[in-house]
Amino acid sequence: MSYTPALKNQYKEQIIPALMKEFGYSTVMQAPKLEKIVINQGIGAAVADKKLIEIASNELSAITGQKPVACMSKKDISNFKLRRKMPIGVRVTLRHDRMYEFLERLVRVALPRIRDFKGINSKLDGRGNYTLGIEEQIIFPEINIDGINKIMGMNITFVTSGKTDEEAYALLREFGLPFKNLKKN
Numbered sequence: 001m002s003y004t005p006a007l008k009n010q011y012k013e014q015i016i017p018a019l020m021k022e023f024g025y026s027t028v029m030q031a032p033k034l035e036k037i038v039i040n041q042g043i044g045a046a047v048a049d050k051k052l053i054e055i056a057s058n059e060l061s062a063i064t065g066q067k068p069v070a071c072m073s074k075k076d077i078s079n080f081k082l083r084r085k086m087p088i089g090v091r092v093t094l095r096h097d098r099m100y101e102f103l104e105r106l107v108r109v110a111l112p113r114i115r116d117f118k119g120i121n122s123k124l125d126g127r128g129n130y131t132l133g134i135e136e137q138i139i140f141p142e143i144n145i146d147g148i149n150k151i152m153g154m155n156i157t158f159v160t161s162g163k164t165d166e167e168a169y170a171l172l173r174e175f176g177l178p179f180k181n182l183k184k185n
Contacts, residue, residue, distance in 0.1 A: 015175065034159075036159045037094045043088060053087045057090050065101075071089040072085045110139045128163060129158065130168060137153070160172070
């Protein structure tokens, strides 16, 4: 017997039928799905301190359970003391089971830990994708607050197969993302 994340089962059993009913799809394959989650952490201060990349990489791998990739600068910018091919950030792309597990931890554990949390903005990019900016990495329980030397934020991008923002918004709402102006049915 193999393990399946709870959110993946919920997607198959509850979310797909709800989306089919809401948008009038004739087949299950028309329903939008979550394709991947990309977590990106830009570290501008890494130009001066190379250890910040390693610290951020360790934190991101603790949060996601997957080893991040260092993002390199594309060109020289003398005002920022930046050289080409210097590491200036880390990112990780989650797909399949790890993606569902991360989304569940984000919605149920991490987001409620934000101080004065009233919900997330509901602005999508026009192509059915949503990016959520988080200002502190300490909202994740995997991060030990005592071991933190610098508070760093991150961007979490949800890439969906939804053709419109409306479809993607409905999908993310069904997954339980706490949008600010969520309309109660």
